[in-house]
Amino acid sequence: xxxxxxxxxxxxxxxxxxxxxxxxxxxxxxxxxxxxxxxxxxxxxxxxxxxxxxxxxxxxxxxxxxxxxxxxxxxxxxxxxxxxxxxxxxxxxxxxxxxxxxxxxxxxxxxxxxxxxxxxxxxxxxxxxxxxxxxxxxxxxxxxxxxxxxxxxxxxxxxxxxxxxxxxxxxxxxxxxxxxxxxxxxxxxxxxxxxxxxxxxxxxxxxxxx
Numbered sequence: 001x002x003x004x005x006x007x008x009x010x011x012x013x014x015x016x017x018x019x020x021x022x023x024x025x026x027x028x029x030x031x032x033x034x035x036x037x038x039x040x041x042x043x044x045x046x047x048x049x050x051x052x053x054x055x056x057x058x059x060x061x062x063x064x065x066x067x068x069x070x071x072x073x074x075x076x077x078x079x080x081x082x083x084x085x086x087x088x089x090x091x092x093x094x095x096x097x098x099x100x101x102x103x104x105x106x107x108x109x110x111x112x113x114x115x116x117x118x119x120x121x122x123x124x125x126x127x128x129x130x131x132x133x134x135x136x137x138x139x140x141x142x143x144x145x146x147x148x149x150x151x152x153x154x155x156x157x158x159x160x161x162x163x164x165x166x167x168x169x170x171x172x173x174x175x176x177x178x179x180x181x182x183x184x185x186x187x188x189x190x191x192x193x194x195x196x197x198x199x200x201x202x203x204x205x206x207x208x209x210x
């Protein structure tokens with residue numbers, strides 16, 4: 001089976017990817033850069049390419065809940081995102097598209113619908129993200145982590161799967177203790193996706209030079 005995976009929530013996507021049989025082929029559609037105007041590679045780009053999985057960068061509009069000066073320039077990217085998504089799916093010919101929410105999932109979800117490729121979406125939160133609320137209307141199946149989000153989607157499509165977790169081993173943190181200077185205080189900060197970028201910048205700005 002060939003699976004196209006897309007979405008802004010990387011941790012559950014990695015949980016699924018790492019649990020899939022080796023015989024399954026995967027193509028990942030996501031953001032190459034974490035933030036606009038910042039050339040630092042995104043976490044998803046690093047994690048996906050590290051696994052030798054095909055990575056397709058997508059440019060599309062962010063979902064904005066209120067109108068700002070960035071709204072029109074952002075909306076102008078919607079056709080670009082849909083065109084890219086259709087192109088990628090036609091090239092890769094996946095058997096199914098699996099979406100983990102976020103603004104990137106919208107053009108890919110509609111491209112799957114246009115090309116008659118089965119679409120499965122996954123909702124991680126107690127409520128439901130805006131992108132998943134929209135895609136829930138056209139998805140073939142809706143996987144949810146919590147019963148509380150069931151009323152956002154058509155009942156006949158819902159499957160309660162829970163939230164896929166990436167395997168984590170304490171040895172992954174050993175480098176913190178083996179390479180750090182024991183005479184200095186050690187602070188371990190955990191953040192997710194673009195949230196970690198903001199945390200890193202905040203921590204860096206508050207550290208002294210010594």
